[in-house]
Amino acid sequence: MTEQVEAFTQEQFDTMPWPDAKSEAFRRSDISVFKAEGHSSQAVNARVALDGPYGTLLEAGAARSKFSTLLKPTDGKLQSLHALGPVQTCLITVPRDSQGALPTEATFGYDDTGSGLYRTRSVASVEPGASGVFIERHRGGSTAVQAIHTLEIFVATGASLDVVVINDLDHQFVSLVFEAFHIERGGALRLFHLERGAKLRRINIRGVLAGADACCALTGALIAGAGQNVDTHMDIVHAERRTKSEMLWKTVLDANAKGSFLGMVRIEKQATGSEAFQASHNLMLSAKAQANPDPRLEIWADDVRAKHAATTGYLDDEQLFYLRSRGFEEADARRLLTLGFLQDAIRHLPAAIAAEAQESLRAKVYAG
Numbered sequence: 001m002t003e004q005v006e007a008f009t010q011e012q013f014d015t016m017p018w019p020d021a022k023s024e025a026f027r028r029s030d031i032s033v034f035k036a037e038g039h040s041s042q043a044v045n046a047r048v049a050l051d052g053p054y055g056t057l058l059e060a061g062a063a064r065s066k067f068s069t070l071l072k073p074t075d076g077k078l079q080s081l082h083a084l085g086p087v088q089t090c091l092i093t094v095p096r097d098s099q100g101a102l103p104t105e106a107t108f109g110y111d112d113t114g115s116g117l118y119r120t121r122s123v124a125s126v127e128p129g130a131s132g133v134f135i136e137r138h139r140g141g142s143t144a145v146q147a148i149h150t151l152e153i154f155v156a157t158g159a160s161l162d163v164v165v166i167n168d169l170d171h172q173f174v175s176l177v178f179e180a181f182h183i184e185r186g187g188a189l190r191l192f193h194l195e196r197g198a199k200l201r202r203i204n205i206r207g208v209l210a211g212a213d214a215c216c217a218l219t220g221a222l223i224a225g226a227g228q229n230v231d232t233h234m235d236i237v238h239a240e241r242r243t244k245s246e247m248l249w250k251t252v253l254d255a256n257a258k259g260s261f262l263g264m265v266r267i268e269k270q271a272t273g274s275e276a277f278q279a280s281h282n283l284m285l286s287a288k289a290q291a292n293p294d295p296r297l298e299i300w301a302d303d304v305r306a307k308h309a310a311t312t313g314y315l316d317d318e319q320l321f322y323l324r325s326r327g328f329e330e331a332d333a334r335r336l337l338t339l340g341f342l343q344d345a346i347r348h349l350p351a352a353i354a355a356e357a358q359e360s361l362r363a364k365v366y367a368g
Contacts, residue, residue, distance in 0.1 A: 052104030070180035100132030118147035185211030226255035247278035253289035
């Protein structure tokens with residue numbers, strides 16, 4: 001980080017206010033731990049492993065032209081906090097017309113520490129005509145530690161990318177994630193979140209379908225238990241003709257877990273012929289759990305197709321009765337129905353990770 005950039009980032013952090021805890025954006029995310037004095041100077045390093053044909057691990061503080069072009073320190077206090085210290089970075093670049101049969105995987109491991117802030121980042125870029133698979137894993141953190149991670153995705157003309165984010169963090173971990181994507185003409189992005197850990201997991205996704213015929217599919221399978229809070233915010237813009245977006249967010253909430261979804265899709269005036277669909281479905285395994293789904297549409301164009309849906313409910317008594325009548329114990333029947341609830345989301349996974357994800361979710365559900 002050059003001295004000029006460092007000074008600018010410090011100025012942004014010093015002058016920007018902390019998010020208002022009463023605002024719509026942050027009223028369900030307690031970020032007070034990030035206000036602790038010393039976070040701006042104390043940086044701790046994650047264990048980062050990179051495997052696959054298209055990845056490069058960069059030293060903290062290394063500079064590349066595309067870094068922070070979608071996510072900037074000027075976006076807010078937390079983004080400037082992330083940029084303030086050295087950031088460990090995984091750079092994934094799929095060359096023009098390459099067909100990535102093998103996935104590139106980045107694993108961020110968080111060692112036990114009582115202080116400091118993990119700052120990590122992935123930048124995935126797919127050049128024209130290319131396709132690839134990127135799997136990003138987050139593990140560890142058995143003590144009360146914090147991390148801010150950013151993911152920037154660039155999909156060029158006629159390119160496609162599958163991105164799978166797997167959260168397997170400890171239940172005391174506080175994790176903020178900022179993701180952004182830019183898709184050019186005819187490009188396609190499939191982004192999947194498999195979430196099963198962290199005390200607070202705040203997921204912020206924003207993206208622009210910048211070229212005609214660009215498309216994205218955003219899918220989540222989330223499981224939260226006692227003391228956990230998963231708070232998802234999305235903001236997707238259709239900026240050109242015949243663009244398409246699909247969001248499917250399925251959340252299982254047990255004990256006193258909390259799950260929130262605020263999704264905004266904007267179709268600009270020039271984006272005629274576009275299609276948008278978003279759905280947030282929540283399965284409550286406990287009367288103490290809380291779900292707050294809020295999908296929204298903002299449409300400025302004619303000749304578009306757009307709809308949204310949100311549901312919150314419990315396991316179906318008739319389905320439970322049917323399984324019990326076929327010899328299943330009640331606990332096993334509940335587990336089977338819970339896994340069945342998640343299948344609509346799981347089927348969106350690329351083949352390279354589908355079997356592992358199925359087994360992981362099964363283990364989480366059967367562990368209670």
